[in-house]
Amino acid sequence: MNRIGVYLAHPRxxxxxxxxxxxxxxxxxxxxxxVRAHDLYADGFAPLLTAGETGTVDDAxxxxxxxxxxxxxxxxTLDALVLIHPNWWGMPPAVLAGWVQRVLAPGVAYKLGTAxxxxxxxxxxxxxxxxxxxxxxxxxxxxxxxxxxERIWAACVLPYVGVADVRxxxxxxxxxxxxxxxxxxxxxxxEQAAALLD
Numbered sequence: 001m002n003r004i005g006v007y008l009a010h011p012r013x014x015x016x017x018x019x020x021x022x023x024x025x026x027x028x029x030x031x032x033x034x035v036r037a038h039d040l041y042a043d044g045f046a047p048l049l050t051a052g053e054t055g056t057v058d059d060a061x062x063x064x065x066x067x068x069x070x071x072x073x074x075x076x077t078l079d080a081l082v083l084i085h086p087n088w089w090g091m092p093p094a095v096l097a098g099w100v101q102r103v104l105a106p107g108v109a110y111k112l113g114t115a116x117x118x119x120x121x122x123x124x125x126x127x128x129x130x131x132x133x134x135x136x137x138x139x140x141x142x143x144x145x146x147x148x149x150e151r152i153w154a155a156c157v158l159p160y161v162g163v164a165d166v167r168x169x170x171x172x173x174x175x176x177x178x179x180x181x182x183x184x185x186x187x188x189x190x191e192q193a194a195a196l197l198d
Contacts, residue, residue: 002197003034005078005125009085009096011041016174016182020131020189021084027190028082031197036074040095043067047098056106071103080127080196081163083153087134087170090148100157109161121162127196128158130168131189135175167192 006025010017018039025037038045045067052064075081085092092100104123106112111120130153154166169192171185 001032001034002028002079003036003077004028004080004082004196005036005075006038006082007084007096007099008037008039009041009083009093009099011093011095013042015086016133016171016177016185017084017086019182019186020133020171023186023189024082024084024129024131024193027193028196031194033197036078038071040099045071045095045099047095047102049098049101053102053105056112068102071099072105072108075103075123075125076108078123078125080129081125081158082129082131082193082196084131085133086174087132087136087149092149092152104157104161119160121160123162125163127165128153128163128167129192129196130154130166131192132168132170133174134170134172136172167195 006021006028008017008021012018021037021039025035028035046065083092083096085096091097104110107122109121109123111122130149132149149170150168153168158166169188177185
């Protein structure tokens with residue numbers, strides 16, 4: 001059985017991000033997956049990295065926050081990750097950035113000091129799906145901003161922790177999108193979640 005972590009970062013209940021999250025969770029559970037679903041805002045995940053968590057060598061054993069310890073233990077057991085969030089200023093919302101900084105710690109998600117000088121990813125999750133919403137047209141995102149979320153997830157974060165297969169879709173523009181288009185986006189999200197199992 002595939003164990004998949006699904007992480008939502010959007011503060012407003014009823015947002016399209018919430019609809020994407022529910023569609024993905026339902027699709028994966030319907031296919032027999034063990035889904036570990038986390039609405040980070042609703043769960044009250046504390047995003048602030050503490051001074052005691054800033055070590056760079058095998059920080060895994062130092063989590064005193066029970067919620068943090070649970071997330072660290074869980075992420076190490078996942079077969080795949082799904083990250084759902086809006087594009088805010090070319091960044092994920094602060095709660096998800098904080099989740100990355102606190103949960104994907106040395107000794108949990110990567111190891112430094114390897115023989116070739118490169119970090120070694122420790123996560124067993126070989127695949128990840130990132131679903132973003134945006135109100136920035138695709139051409140402007142690419143030509144003016146260089147698609148910073150693509151760099152964050154597919155170049156900086158996920159390969160660093162051992163996730164080699166990074167898939168990403170941006171649904172745009174969300175504000176003012178008609179119901180039929182949103183329904184099609186939800187269908188696409190379900191399809192892409194299911195494809196993680198192939």
